[in-house]
Amino acid sequence: MAFQKKYLPLFIGAAIAAGIFIGGKLSFRDSPDRLFTTNSKKDKLNRLIDYIEYDYVDDVNTDSIVDVTVNGILDNLDPHSVYIPKEDMQRVTEEMKGDFVGIGVSFYTYKDSIAVIRAIEGGPSAKAGIKGGDRIIFADGDTLFGKNIEDGALVKKLKGPINSKVNLTVYRRGEPELLKFSVKRGHIPIKSVDAYYMLTDKLGYIKVNRFAESTYKEFRKGIQELEASGATEIALDLRGNPGGFLGIAEQIADEFLEDDKLILFTKNKRGDIEESFATSKGDFENGKVYVMIDENSASASEIVAGALQDNDIGTIVGRRSYGKGLVQREMDLGDGSAVRLTVSRYYTPTGRSIQRPYDHGNKDYYDEYFDRITSGELLDPEKIHVDDSLKFVTPGGKIVYGGGGIIPDVFVPIDSGMQNETLSFLLRRGFFGNFVFEELEKDRGRYEGVSRRDFIDSFEVGDDLVFAFQDYLNLRSDSKVTFVAYHDEVKQYIKATLADQLYGNGAFEEVYNQTDIMIEEVVRLSRGEVVEDVEEVDFESGG
Numbered sequence: 440m441a442f443q444k445k446y447l448p449l450f451i452g453a454a455i456a457a458g459i460f461i462g463g464k465l466s467f468r469d470s471p472d473r474l475f476t477t478n479s480k481k482d483k484l485n486r487l488i489d490y491i492e493y494d495y496v497d498d499v500n501t502d503s504i505v506d507v508t509v510n511g512i513l514d515n516l517d518p519h520s521v522y523i524p525k526e527d528m529q530r531v532t533e534e535m536k537g538d539f540v541g542i543g544v545s546f547y548t549y550k551d552s553i554a555v556i557r558a559i560e561g562g563p564s565a566k567a568g569i570k571g572g573d574r575i576i577f578a579d580g581d582t583l584f585g586k587n588i589e590d591g592a593l594v595k596k597l598k599g600p601i602n603s604k605v606n607l608t609v610y611r612r613g614e615p616e617l618l619k620f621s622v623k624r625g626h627i628p629i630k631s632v633d634a635y636y637m638l639t640d641k642l643g644y645i646k647v648n649r650f651a652e653s654t655y656k657e658f659r660k661g662i663q664e665l666e667a668s669g670a671t672e673i674a675l676d677l678r679g680n681p682g683g684f685l686g687i688a689e690q691i692a693d694e695f696l697e698d699d700k701l702i703l704f705t706k707n708k709r710g711d712i713e714e715s716f717a718t719s720k721g722d723f724e725n726g727k728v729y730v731m732i733d734e735n736s737a738s739a740s741e742i743v744a745g746a747l748q749d750n751d752i753g754t755i756v757g758r759r760s761y762g763k764g765l766v767q768r769e770m771d772l773g774d775g776s777a778v779r780l781t782v783s784r785y786y787t788p789t790g791r792s793i794q795r796p797y798d799h800g801n802k803d804y805y806d807e808y809f810d811r812i813t814s815g816e817l818l819d820p821e822k823i824h825v826d827d828s829l830k831f832v833t834p835g836g837k838i839v840y841g842g843g844g845i846i847p848d849v850f851v852p853i854d855s856g857m858q859n860e861t862l863s864f865l866l867r868r869g870f871f872g873n874f875v876f877e878e879l880e881k882d883r884g885r886y887e888g889v890s891r892r893d894f895i896d897s898f899e900v901g902d903d904l905v906f907a908f909q910d911y912l913n914l915r916s917d918s919k920v921t922f923v924a925y926h927d928e929v930k931q932y933i934k935a936t937l938a939d940q941l942y943g944n945g946a947f948e949e950v951y952n953q954t955d956i957m958i959e960e961v962v963r964l965s966r967g968e969v970v971e972d973v974e975e976v977d978f979e980s981g982g
Contacts, residue, residue, distance in 0.1 A: 639965065
């Protein structure tokens with residue numbers, strides 16, 4: 440399970456509720472010269488809105504009526520055609536572009552003030568001297584603390600044009616007076632590659648959290664550094680990755696495929712087919728790859744996994760993926776808002792669509808995740824439902840299925856500790872992040888001089904810290920919490936969260952992965968060991 444941070448990374452801006460998306464190549468805006476003709480159906484809708492605006496008995500915000508109407512129309516199409524209000528467009532665009540202009544800190548709102556968790560290494564704030572634990576209380580004289588301050592408003596105060604300056608007033612514990620900094624705003628990357636490092640002497644690990652405009656560049660840098668460190672095999676972690684740009688997924692799949700291998704094809708309502716083939720420039724065509732997926736790997740993640748599986752390249756490890764095989768294009772609505780409209784379906788090289796059915800409505804579609812839990816599918820591959828009519832065969836003779844996600848070659852059940860409702864709740868609500876920040880506040884000096892490598896390899900979280908976390912929660916809850924059944928999991932999350940707040944740059948993943956059962960099984964597969972706790976998924980007889 441991916442760690443859910445409570446604090447708000449300023450380099451990401453406000454959290455984006457973008458859902459699961461796959462765009463066109465890179466430019467997914469509608470063509471500006473597209474012409475639309477007026478017809479009676481459109482006139483009817485416009486006339487109704489005019490009647491409401493001019494004749495309805497009460498004053499009504501017609502903009503909100505239009506928003507509701509647009510959402511209602513899209514809800515009746517498919518689950519992935521969505522409306523983006525104009526107030527959300529900037530952050531949505533920044534998220535998919537892969538950077539924005541700001542001061543470069545991650546922070547969260549702590550006791551009604553901006554608490555800096557970490558200044559991004561090499562960023563404007565780090566250069567100016569801002570540190571983790573600082574409280575930013577004024578920006579250009581404007582107050583940034585108080586009960587009514589919202590995260591969105593805080594972000595807006597700290598963003599601005601490139602190279603513009605913002606004067607910050609900061610409280611730092613131990614300093615007799617407030618500190619003043621002049622910070623020149625700059626481009627802040629929104630990283631889509633969370634981490635890359637060596638798992639063993641020959642096995643490199645790389646985690647991709649989404650497919651943004653900057654992802655391929657980040658990915659290639661990671662792969663090249665892993666190869667320089669001796670990697671001949673790659674563990675590509677796409678767990679929890681909701682998707683992104685179609686073209687970026689094609690580029691990453693291309694890194695592992697030989698020239699002229701089919702990556703995917705798309706088909707629109709007119710039957711037009713567009714195929715995408717691998718080129719000769721892949722950096723890892725001769726290496727071995729293990730692709731890790733789970734029930735939250737969707738869209739562009741499934742394109743990569745499907746392209747490799749259908750070409751008999753590497754091994755897909757994990758659990759059945761989300762099952763999203765639709766392609767959206769973003770279309771401007773003329774007032775700063777946009778729609779992402781489904782314009783085609785994509786198919787893996789064997790010709791299978793991995794899109795789940797959605798003919799029973801959006802609620803049933805999104806509830807399918809809970810069906811997987813109750814059916815036991817996340818623990819037992821025999822519970823995966825397959826349709827023999829959607830059976831396909833790869834060139835190497837492997838049987839694969841369409842109609843509902845990518846079924847892995849090697850199944851790894853969900854970690855039972857991660858299914859615990861209490862732990863899941865604590866992660867969603869960000870209690871680990873809050874607690875660790877407060878612990879660091881008590882004694883940041885304890886970690887000064889401790890290198891990232893030494894912390895990851897040698898630092899141990901004591902039982903006293905687990906009990907302190909337990910007390911921290913009990914002070915904030917009506918019910919009493921104990922960690923008897925998952926003491927070790929809590930220790931690992933505390934250490935990983937400490938690593939993240941102290942070092943960033945993938946430190947969380949490197950700590951957390953030390954006890955990740957799917958990582959452990961990939962390492963065993965890489966070593967050629969017999970994997971006792973996982974099952975090869977073989978549906979040759981159907982089911």
